[in-house]
Amino acid sequence: MTADHAPVRGEATGGLFSGTHAPATVSFAAVMFLTGFAALAVVPTLPSAAQDLDGVSLYPLVAGCFVAASLLGGVLGGHWADRAGAHRPLAAGMVLAVVTLLVSAASTSIWHLAAGRFLDGLAGGMVAVSVNAAIGQAYPDRLRPRVLALMSACWVVPSLVGPPLAGLVTEWWSWRAVFFGLAGITVLPAVAVAVVLRGPSWGVVPAPSGEGAPRPALVVATAVSLGAALGQYGVSGWDLRHLLCTAGALVLVTAFASRLLPPGTWRAERGLPATVLLRGLGSGVFFTLEAYVPLLLITERDAPPVVIGLAFTGAAVAWAGSSWVQGRLLERSPRHRLVAAGAIVQAAAVVLAIAGTLPATPAYTAASAMVVAAVGMGMFAPSLTVLSLTHSPPGRQGHASSAMQTTQNLGQIAVLGFSSALFNVFLGGGAADAVGYGAAFGLLLAPCVLAALLAARARSV
Template identity: 75%
Template sequence: MSTPTTRTAPAERLFSGPHAATTTVFAAVMFLTGFAALAVIPTLPTAARELDGVSLFPLVAGSFVAASLLGGVLGGHWADRSGAHRPLAAGMALAVITLVVSGASTSIWQLAAGRFLDGLAAGMVAVAVNAAIGQAYPGHLRPRVLALMSTCWIVPSLIGPPLAGVVAQWWSWRAVFLGLAALTLVPALVVVAMLRARSWQPVSGGESGSAGKGPALLAATAVSLGAALGQYGVSEWDARHLLFAAGGLALLVVFAPRLLPPGTWRALRGLPATVLLRGLGSGVFFTLEALVPLMLVTERDAPPPVIGLAFTGAAVAWAASSWVQGHLLERAPRHHLVVAGALVMVVAVAVAAVGTLPGTPVPVAASAMVVAAVGMGLIAPALTVLSLTHSPPDRQGCASGAMQTSQNLGQIMVLGLASAVLNAFPGDGRTEAAGYAAAFGLLLVPCALAALLAARTRAEG
């Protein structure tokens, strides 16, 4: 008779007793940041077209990713030194400011700056939330809290993109940013006030525990700068842009390996190959999510609600595919699922390429994002399990950080290469459509590499 009480007590303690206010704060933080992050993405191609900055769209999309990498390292460093409540409160306040900056953009450069600040805030919030959970909850409650944080993204992923598309269609893309800023201002202020009222102290004593973060922060800063320079460099084909691209590439070559396990670039068996494949898969998926909507808006004049529905479909497809691999395919070797996911991504790339043809219906082209999400739903969880398998218990945190870093680097580098191919074609109708087709065709290379190298991620036994 005591079993039901034993099972439900931990769940009840999350929203009652001493952890009620803390759980409410964390749930509100994740819901607000998730809704804001997912709602603005479908409007970015429309904004880039209106601001006459289509060629710089990769900079707008990539700056968020580059800044989130820096924000994650900065937020972790700050949380270790002073407690997680400070970077969490700062990230929430900055998130509202960035919405205003982006919504009031008068140029593509201001929009890119707003997206960079948004990525910085998102990286700080994501890492600070995880650190705060470790500092505020006992060990037996942490898995439940982390699961709750994931569920807080479900509703934003379902209603955020299509709702933003409708607002952009009936009003303007600026209304999406400014409306989100207005809607989240008061809740964000409440969250910041609650966070400032309570301090979650660092577990291992501030200064000594963060002594090794300096080199990581320097490397993350250099990588973020290199990514921004590279994304700008690939926006045009001339000597000046080539210099920027070369400078950005040099920074990435020098500093990116310092954030990854040794042997990652050579795909050594075990964790290095696993980390590399996370970057390749994420790079393909992120590039499709960036370029397919841009193509539909600029070449096919697709309405924003269609773009929003494509993002929602992709979120549902990813979740469904993840559930299948975790339940119906739980006995399948994880590296086999990586191969299957890579092959599904090949299909997605082919659908995107077909979508560049003028006679292809817009929903068919948009479905490339949904198909790609099915592939990532197989690849991402499988690689996460493999990364933990290849790491001893006391190094699993480092392995998770390397996977996240590789994901960001892969998104930046694959999008940069595809954008360089796209911008090599003049912007005149049929030729520009051929540029999109060539950019999508380039994505077959990382897909093929992921399929071929998957065996190197195999877990022995």
């Protein structure tokens, strides 16, 4: 067997837990589990931390800077992976994750906490992109849908137990204990990743001559990340300061975002550009529903907390179950058709959310929208990741993964921002809150329909 056909690159015959792939599979699973646990568990602690640090007015920035920083982390991690192999940014991201949890735990001001969350987002972006790039480098085509389904499943338990457990620790002890505890349990997989991925088989795979990935300057990625952070802050209010931040965000993102993406992304050109664009559309719809449905249930439907908790739990299980089905039972189905099906399922979820704004419908109608949307994402996201790796030549998986991470974050910011703006316009005009929610949800039908129509352009050859 020649070097071009080494087992780690694509012709291995074993399964995910065979001798060839077992160390990487176990390491990746542990990384995704604890990364998901850390990302989800800290969410219930942030309001308490902001209140304790006398920074409630800056809570939108604390909550949004994680997403903005993960955009920058994805770009840095992806290009680092292409230059030096996925093992280095993955190990560095895990080490940084431990450090940032300690920074947040020791916060003495709201800006200190915001800095910790920004660094945590940087680490999270590096880890997420590096794992996808490593999967492209470590597994053959036939195993990629299965390992991606396993990665999605590794988020189920954190989604089930992370937020309520963190809430209990915060209530009974301290929000700082949550951050310190997460730092402690993340040390072991950080060390394991650094050890397992040191082997020579994880070296970088050079890009073919003339096909080197463009490497945007650090200032470009920083500008887009800053624009994303400004956008998150800007849509939280309507005074002059917030409007100026929103305008600055639009300028920065418009000027620099395209440099981080494959040429033709905004035109949905066939192949990787369309695949990258689709990731942003789907993620924007799902995470906007995840933000507004709980708010609707609390403010308009007087739903008990258990209903909201069950909605998050159901969504986590539905996402993992749908991902397992597409990776196991539908692994021979054309990926672009699964993407189109996922977009249609998301549209059905949006319709449920709109129906949930009506007083005549039960509260669980809106709650079920999160679960149905998660079913769509379980089909949508892994299929797009497989397509992105298929469209990427050797040595370019990191570039493709970073582009996917970039549009995922931009999609979340843009779709949520437009929905928030529309919601506030209706409320400012004197409309009932339910009408504002209905308008914000109705806007989500546009990216759903667009994704279903463009799915064929992501088809693999």
